[in-house]
Amino acid sequence: MSSVLYDAQGPRAKRRNVLYTVGFLLAAAAVLWWVITGLNDKDQLTWDKWKPFLGGTEAWSTYIWPGLQNTLKAAALSMLIALPLGAVLGIARLSEHAWVRVPAAIVVEFFRAIPVLVLMIFGLALFAQYTNVSSDDRPLYAVVTGLVLYNASVLAEIVRAGILSLPKGQGEAALAIGLRKNQVMRFILLPQAVTAMLPAIVSQLVVIVKDTALGGAVLTFPEMLASVSPMSSYYGANTIASFTIVAVIYIAINFALTSFAGWLEKRLRRGKKSTGAVLPPAAVAGTASTGASV
Amino acid sequence: MFDFLDHYDLLGAFWTTVQLTVLSAIGSLIWGTVLAAMRVGPVPVMRGFGAAYVNIVRNTPLTVIILFTSLGLNQTLGISLGATNFDIINFRLAILGLTAYTAAFVCEALRAGINTVPVGQAEAARALGLSFPQVLSLVVLPQAFRSVVGPLTNVLIALTKNTTVAAAIGVAEAALLMKKMIENEAQLLLISAVIAFGFVCLTLPTGLILGWVGKKVAVKR
Numbered sequence: 001m002s003s004v005l006y007d008a009q010g011p012r013a014k015r016r017n018v019l020y021t022v023g024f025l026l027a028a029a030a031v032l033w034w035v036i037t038g039l040n041d042k043d044q045l046t047w048d049k050w051k052p053f054l055g056g057t058e059a060w061s062t063y064i065w066p067g068l069q070n071t072l073k074a075a076a077l078s079m080l081i082a083l084p085l086g087a088v089l090g091i092a093r094l095s096e097h098a099w100v101r102v103p104a105a106i107v108v109e110f111f112r113a114i115p116v117l118v119l120m121i122f123g124l125a126l127f128a129q130y131t132n133v134s135s136d137d138r139p140l141y142a143v144v145t146g147l148v149l150y151n152a153s154v155l156a157e158i159v160r161a162g163i164l165s166l167p168k169g170q171g172e173a174a175l176a177i178g179l180r181k182n183q184v185m186r187f188i189l190l191p192q193a194v195t196a197m198l199p200a201i202v203s204q205l206v207v208i209v210k211d212t213a214l215g216g217a218v219l220t221f222p223e224m225l226a227s228v229s230p231m232s233s234y235y236g237a238n239t240i241a242s243f244t245i246v247a248v249i250y251i252a253i254n255f256a257l258t259s260f261a262g263w264l265e266k267r268l269r270r271g272k273k274s275t276g277a278v279l280p281p282a283a284v285a286g287t288a289s290t291g292a293s294v
Numbered sequence: 295m296f297d298f299l300d301h302y303d304l305l306g307a308f309w310t311t312v313q314l315t316v317l318s319a320i321g322s323l324i325w326g327t328v329l330a331a332m333r334v335g336p337v338p339v340m341r342g343f344g345a346a347y348v349n350i351v352r353n354t355p356l357t358v359i360i361l362f363t364s365l366g367l368n369q370t371l372g373i374s375l376g377a378t379n380f381d382i383i384n385f386r387l388a389i390l391g392l393t394a395y396t397a398a399f400v401c402e403a404l405r406a407g408i409n410t411v412p413v414g415q416a417e418a419a420r421a422l423g424l425s426f427p428q429v430l431s432l433v434v435l436p437q438a439f440r441s442v443v444g445p446l447t448n449v450l451i452a453l454t455k456n457t458t459v460a461a462a463i464g465v466a467e468a469a470l471l472m473k474k475m476i477e478n479e480a481q482l483l484l485i486s487a488v489i490a491f492g493f494v495c496l497t498l499p500t501g502l503i504l505g506w507v508g509k510k511v512a513v514k515r
Binding site (some may be wrong): 003004005006007009013020021024025028038039042044109110113114115116117118121122125126129206209210211212213214216217218223228229237238239240243246247250251254255258 | 357498
């Protein structure tokens with residue numbers, strides 16, 4: 001027993017634990033039974049409903065794969081655009097000049113206080129009214145715009161926290177050997193901060209992937225979640241099966257990313273070459289008013 | 295300039311947002327605490343369940359969960375949560391989905407808080423002969439809660455913003471109203487500014503007030 005919260009268990013505690021285990025398993029079994037009979041009553045467990053996914057490739061190639069491609073495309077585009085923008089905003093917030101620092105702070109705090117969905121809806125209408133982006137492309141543009149605005153602000157905080165997490169001597173020593181301020185940032189601080197920030201950036205990617213689903217549900221962006229309703233009407237009301245398959249894919253992608261972030265963090269902590277400053281995935285949460293990675 | 299607002303129930307929409315936030319916050323605080331207790335407890339099956347729940351829910355998009363409550367639970371399985379009115383059913387389903395999702399983050403925040411409580415506290419409590427539920431509820435959790443006010447505030451603010459996802463199943467909250475107003479009116483920038491202002495009004499004070507509370511109640515060590 002490694003926990004300090006309870007003692008190593010004696011015979012009585014062990015017996016009680018067995019009792020709790022059995023009670024919990026019975027309760028779980030009851031819930032499971034209720035779910036399964038509920039599903040069965042509505043004919044959701046018949047092979048017909050699951051066959052499109054488990055017994056063939058048509059559903060995958062017609063519905064899921066194109067949707068997944070759009071999901072990944074939107075997520076990748078958002079990350080690629082948000083990253084440099086976030087770096088610029090984050091560095092701007094550390095500037096010594098108030099006229100750079102204050103506007104950057106306002107932009108960051110503003111976009112972090114607003115729901116991504118509101119930004120996406122705004123983006124969709126903006127592209128419709130003020131540009132001539134074709135109506136097929138608009139949802140993608142809107143989703144990416146919303147995600148970029150929000151995530152650039154979150155990444156700005158990650159960059160700022162990453163740079164502030166470095167030992168003070170790094171910047172001071174660099175200034176002492178005569179580097180300019182922007183050289184200090186480019187050659188000394190940023191390269192070290194980037195390694196420290198990597199886990200936090202990777203777990204922000206999870207947030208982006210999850211938020212692309214909003215585009216499918218509200219903006220008619222043809223990503224993976226949006227493929228559920230055409231799929232379930234084509235294959236005969238197999239809503240539960242379609243949802244399960246799509247959810248499993250999301251979970252698999254995000255679980256891989258989360259695990260990768262955790263592994264990166266551990267590895268960077270062990271590494272001898274770095275300064276030892278690592279920004280864990282949740283580190284940004286404490287820096288300002290808005291919730292990251294939720 | 296603001297004439298068009300008379301045709302819409304702006305305050306009503308934001309009131310729905312607030313209701314969604316508060317009710318889901320209470321629900322997820324309770325469920326999240328139960329999950330955290332399971333995850334640090336002595337029963338391996340409960341620990342496994344807690345870990346599995348958190349890992350699965352954290353990695354699922356909230357949109358999938360909310361849409362599932364409507365299309366899956368309600369329309370396929372016929373669960374209506376004791377309501378007959380379509381609007382009320384969707385409102386309750388949204389709270390259910392938001393609670394299930396947010397609880398995973400509350401659980402993780404609390405678990406991190408439990409880790410900040412010095413080992414000696416739990417050891418002293420055990421030396422007094424307290425059982426695990428007593429150690430947790432009388433000694434460790436009260437201190438853990440005081441140290442996680444900050445992280446929980448972040449979760450609450452994220453929850454406030456996440457309530458907009460309920461628009462996906464037609465709950466008449468701020469984002470849905472914004473969509474409707476943009477479709478009917480021409481003042482895109484003005485509408486967006488009003489909605490954005492509403493959310494800033496909800497999230498910024500929450501952050502400031504609870505940030506202050508967090509500093510007040512933090513255990514000085």
